[in-house]
Amino acid sequence: MEGPEVHSHHHGSHSGHRWFDLTASICAMVVSVASLYLAIHHGQVMQEMAEANARMVTATSWPRVSYSSSNTDAAGLTEQIRLTLTNKGIGPARIEGMELSYDGKPVASADALLKACCSGDKGEAPQRWMSSANGEILRPGEEKNFLRLNKAVDARQWARMADMPAKVAIKVCYCSVFDECWVTQSSANNKAEHVRACPANWTQYRD
Numbered sequence: 001m002e003g004p005e006v007h008s009h010h011h012g013s014h015s016g017h018r019w020f021d022l023t024a025s026i027c028a029m030v031v032s033v034a035s036l037y038l039a040i041h042h043g044q045v046m047q048e049m050a051e052a053n054a055r056m057v058t059a060t061s062w063p064r065v066s067y068s069s070s071n072t073d074a075a076g077l078t079e080q081i082r083l084t085l086t087n088k089g090i091g092p093a094r095i096e097g098m099e100l101s102y103d104g105k106p107v108a109s110a111d112a113l114l115k116a117c118c119s120g121d122k123g124e125a126p127q128r129w130m131s132s133a134n135g136e137i138l139r140p141g142e143e144k145n146f147l148r149l150n151k152a153v154d155a156r157q158w159a160r161m162a163d164m165p166a167k168v169a170i171k172v173c174y175c176s177v178f179d180e181c182w183v184t185q186s187s188a189n190n191k192a193e194h195v196r197a198c199p200a201n202w203t204q205y206r207d
Contacts, residue, residue, distance in 0.1 A: 065172055083165065134205075
């Protein structure tokens with residue numbers, strides 16, 4: 001005669017030692033939390049590295065455009081009026097806009113500037129070379145003479161021409177290859193101000 005059937009109960013991976021199982025569970029939880037922390041920290045480190053690399057790339061591509069004027073040619077030998085933009089930065093500069101004022105009033109072209117400052121007794125304009133700066137890309141170290149005036153034969157006209165740069169004020173907006181933009185003003189000693197976009201309300205100076 002057979003005895004009653006005995007059923008065995010399986011308890012998964014439990015060892016039968018309560019404290020051992022509890023300790024193993026706690027260790028597993030600690031490892032999981034530590035892994036999560038390391039993953040989050042690694043992500044933050046990678047993001048910080050990416051931001052640092054982006055700042056470094058931006059810094060090595062930073063343009064800086066300034067305005068200057070001269071009463072001689074580039075060699076310093078011939079009397080000549082030159083109005084010049086120079087990229088003194090370490091990255092290319094894209095000229096997006098320029099406003100030129102003479103004696104506090106914006107002028108829209110070289111002809112308007114010369115009429116305001118330098119017409120002779122008969123109203124003739126001095127010989128000149130003009131080159132638009134708007135839309136131009138200046139390489140690091142590159143200069144652009146956007147206006148050159150030869151010395152006038154008429155002494156009084158040349159005197160007015162020689163005085164003209166002192167009454168000229170320039171505002172220029174330019175951007176880097178990463179579309180970061182700045183405004184430089186000659187009235188602020190060519191200090192560059194970071195802007196979100198180039199101003200749309202300027203009286204644009206054209207050649």
